[in-house]
Amino acid sequence: MDLIIVGAGMAGLCAAVEASEIGANVVVFEKQPNVGGSSLLSGCFMAFAETELQRKLAIDDSTESLMKDLQIVGQFKNDEQLVKAYCKHQLATYNWLVARGVQFQGCQAVSGHSNPRGHTIIPAQAIHTLKKQAQKNGVKLYVDSPVVRLLTEQQWVVGVIYEQNGQTQECYAAKGVLLTAGGFSQSEDLLGAFAPQLESTIRLGGEGNQGDGIKLAASVGAWLEDFPYLKGTYGFHPSSTNEKKRQSHTFYKGGIIVNEQGNRFVNESISYKLLGDAALQQTNQRTFQIWDQTVMDKGVAGDALYDFQQLYSEGLIIKADTIEELEEKIIVPKGSLKKTIASYNRYLITGDDPFGRHTLTHTYGTPTPLETAPFYAMETATAMLATYAGVRVNEHGQALNPFGEPIKGLFAAGEMVGGFHGAGYMTGSSLGKAAIFGRIAASYALQISEEVAR
Known part of the structure; x- marks a missing residue:
């Protein structure tokens, strides 16, 4: 196996399609009996600028305006390199999604934007389309298969231990493990530890969102960030x-x-x-x-x-x-x-x-x-509903240790990543970053492994 992906929401499925199109052998492990996670419960918006849909609706927008809004809404507490990476790849990702059959229904003015750029999807249609494309490309997808530990060799993450049909098994990947396992909106322990001020909020979010991916990354030394900014x-x-x-x-x-x-x-x-x-x-x-x-x-x-x-x-x-x-x-x-x-x-x-x-x-x-x-x-x-705090990553999706150094063989994307949103949240940027950084991380994992091999 070339790449292991842990979690089959928007980030994981985009990563799986991206990697499989490059020619990698990919396996996706999903804890729940069905794919989608919190992506199916989202507000249906994705934040993109300069799209064909905007042009059809006579909406004058720019990538520069999008980047400015992200930073202002995040009160400039967000990682500038992550914001730049989002904006650099956002239009290409929109076009990539359209080309693979994801349907955009319209474009609304939503929270945090200077222009109408909340591109509306039907989450179930998007998730089903990406799942179907991944399987068509040969991606192996296992549901009811939680990953419980990471495997390491000489400080490299080389695989995972997962549970399936009541048995514990190991799976190894030559080019890396990508964690896209969602946040922890359903974990009272983690919410109590990191966000006691939100005790009285309604509890929503994916049923499997217990912070598993964050714990896995932390177990091999990943640094965590943005927890002071957790909000309902x-x-x-x-x-x-x-x-x-x-x-x-x-x-x-x-x-x-x-x-x-x-x-x-x-x-x-x-x-x-x-x-x-x-x-x-x-x-x-x-x-x-x-x-x-x-x-x-x-x-x-x-x-x-x-x-x-x-x-x-x-x-x-x-x-x-x-x-x-x-x-x-x-x-x-x-x-x-x-x-x-x-x-x-x-x-x-x-x-x-x-x-x-x-x-x-x-x-x-x-x-x-x-x-x-x-x-x-x-x-x-x-x-x-969602916890926009977690693993620190760089613009390539590599998980970082407390010293800002990449943890070899480990990548992360989606809701379980910190650093991108900062102190605020702009509507559509969660699903947007899931798709964008899922693709970025998968592509870079394959690229860097080839460079190491050479």
């Missing part, structure tokens, strides 16, 4: 589960967010990770999205974040003919919401919003006054 994701109805996520971002179409006192407490245009932080500081962590018919009409049918009508039909959105009636229905102090909305509408005219809101999301779009009846509300909570 704002926008979920409190009844959300993996099977029914019930997520909405009306605030990026012009809605506002209030607490149980009926008061605003945050700039609604910032990253929903930062919104999550702010919401968790409110009394009882109880908050609401509030909007009017003008915003309701901006909903997008079938969209993971903007299908407001679907949520309304499920009884999760409260509707009222007047603001006073809405106050009664969501049980906030009488007159509080009316005062908040009046102040907000005035701030849109004067430009002196005390929370600093001037756009819909990041630097894009112009908010409109909330004045067109009927009015709407949805109780909203913060969820632990």
Whole structure:
């Protein structure tokens, strides 16, 4: 075997297709009975710029703008080399995905972007397409086969120990092991150790996301980073589960967010990770999205974040003919919401919003006054959906030790990698980095092994 890949989500499957197309013999081990992991639960967006789809929609965008947004949203805490690598390979990866049958449905303005560049996929279609392509190329894919240890020889990672059908077995790879095993949103032990401030969040994410890949990498000396920046994701109805996520971002179409006192407490245009932080500081962590018919009409049918009508039909959105009636229905102090909305509408005219809101999301779009009846509300909570912290890697996807040196034979990509997002998160960059760095790591693993052999 040439390359072992641990984890069959977006990063692992892209890596498998890339490596197999180069001619490598590849095996993928997946812990769960099915492939996809957290990629199937994602918000369906991938962050790309200068694409053919954008051109068809008359969206003027640039790679330079994408890179600037990534750094600003990450508060310049992200690894510049990783951001540069993402931007260098992003357009080629978009075209690569299209050429292999991944379907992009549209392009939305989403959190953290200066332009509409949230390219929408159907995760199940993308995962199925990549899996089918990998198997067509001869990739061996084993499900229900968790990797439990890495094998090393003379400080090289040379293989894995995995469990299958109740037996422990070994598998060796001549050119490296690539870990794409996801994060740890389902590990109470790791969340308790690294993110106790998120204890009250809704627990979502791939069932297998127990931090296995991070532990494997750490066992051979990998350095870890970005744990201080762990954040929840704002926008979920409190009844959300993996099977029914019930997520909405009306605030990026012009809605506002209030607490149980009926008061605003945050700039609604910032990253929903930062919104999550702010919401968790409110009394009882109880908050609401509030909007009017003008915003309701901006909903997008079938969209993971903007299908407001679907949520309304499920009884999760409260509707009222007047603001006073809405106050009664969501049980906030009488007159509080009316005062908040009046102040907000005035701030849109004067430009002196005390929370600093001037756009819909990041630097894009112009908010409109909330004045067109009927009015709407949805109780909203913060969820632990994905953990964007983990193994330190370089721009080639090589796992690094505490001294910044590559661990020979070990690579990592996807959610289990740290360093890329920094202190914030830009929508679409998770699936984007999974595809991009999955390909980069697989290609480099084969390239560097050839150079060593020579």
